[in-house]
Amino acid sequence: MWFWLSVCVLSAVGWADSEAISSQHSAAEGRKGVKLIDSRSSTGVEGTIEDQPYQVSFKIDNTYYCGGIIIGEKDIVAPAHCTYGVSPEQVVLRAGSTFRHNGLIIPIAEVVTHPDYNEPAFDKDVGYMITAEPIVFTKTIQPIALPPRSRALAGDVVIVGWGRRGEAVDAPSRVMKTLAHMYDSMKCQIAYPTLMTRNKACSSNFHLGGEELEDCQRETDGAAIQDGMVVALVTFTGVCGHESSPSLFADLAAPEIRDFLHDNLGV
Template identity: 25%
Template sequence: MIISKTVRRVSAAGFASAIAAGLMATSAAPAGAAQQPGDAEAMRIIQSVSGAQHAPERDSYIIGGTKTTIKNYPYMAQLFVEVSPGRGSFCGGAVINSRKILTAAHCVSGRNFVTKGVVVTGATRLADGSSLYGGKAFRIKKQWQHPKYNSRTFDNDIAVLTLAAPTNAKTIKVTTSTDKASYRPGTKATAVGWGRTSSTSQAISTYLRRATLPIQADSKCTSPSVWGRSFIKGHMLCVGNKTTGSDRTTVAPCNGDSGGPLVVNGRVVGVTSWGVKNCVQKGLYPVYTKYSTYAKTVAAQLR
């Protein structure tokens, strides 16, 4: 998710009310999800999200990224869920085994993916109410978020969705709890998603995009002039170059990228979590969930 420092420092109640994962919609809400591409219920859920015109402030995208295809990142998943009548939410995710989708807790918390969610795999283009564009849609059997996820601080921002039927999408490996090399400052990481491509437009990307971002030392984000105590060392990952205030010179995730993977050497090392409002506010860094810290906890959900 992308927010501003000022938003992060409001009261817990005000902060919680100011955040939401994904893309808000205005169409009628569906009652369920399905695993077949042509299922009307699945398409109605997708339409409730894809018809939206506005996204909330606290989500993630790739500004300054480049267009890519699902062939290059076959493990990428689109997550759609109805939040309430007329409101839907969108996030990204990664297929880490044939039935498991890794995403962010803020994408799952407070949502009912089991009855009102759809996961789409195998598509470069964002699904909408008329087509899955070559992808396949799946219902969700189970949702799990870290039991200590904090919606105010975004600590422990990690979750897993279990599909009701297996996808044939190619999976991606996740890193281990002992991995240190992937987190060395300067290491090049890849972020992938369908998030916003401009700080001045609320529309998320129609096509999958990617960006290369450097891993930063924790000290860059804990600096009082950046995130200070809002950045929790060991649980969060400081990534990218400082935002410049301009779309033209900033490369960062934004609304719609939340929950998507950060990849180093073919393994997931992070999950897109939060950052700066409108994604380009000058002098800040995007923040990801540090996967190695949660590797053992997530492993228990993969059995």
């Protein structure tokens, strides 16, 4: 409840056009099939687990809840707003499938949220899960690296995931991807003055769901991929189809976030 109460009262402001968006793959490959709603907002296209083998999904109490990213032999990183208040017994985590209802079920032994996660402001919006047994890596189940501490987050990123969090929304049944351009933090500081902190990153607007705007909802699930690393986790996207409404992330290179993951997971 706090999440959407906080998000819905925020306003956004416009800004100048920027350069074209690309991915860590070739520019042509990254743009293939992506529909631009306007110059600063993109919709999702279908992805595959072969291209995104680090992607997992998990249910809470038998209902789809969130996505996560494999970062180690037993380690899954996810937003704190997805791990907060969750116990291992509630989690059914699936890996190795393009479709969130399929794949290998991996038991979870521990769910941890950043101890300083701030629910009203969503600061330090990161948590992790530890699997009960080491993950057996295959072509469709692979880890991805985290960024170095204090690495600057700029330029173009690929956004991957299912997009929507929780039981009250209709998330895509398969993994999706889209494109975004990272902005200076001032863009989000102006748009979301009570939410932007040094632990967050700001990007252009995007929508991981289908192409139709009537299907669009603000999203609170997904990850930003750049240079072969998972560099940020989606806190929430901007208002659907509005270029003047930026998206907000937990910056995984921010010292307070990166140190939390390194000190607890050794990654």
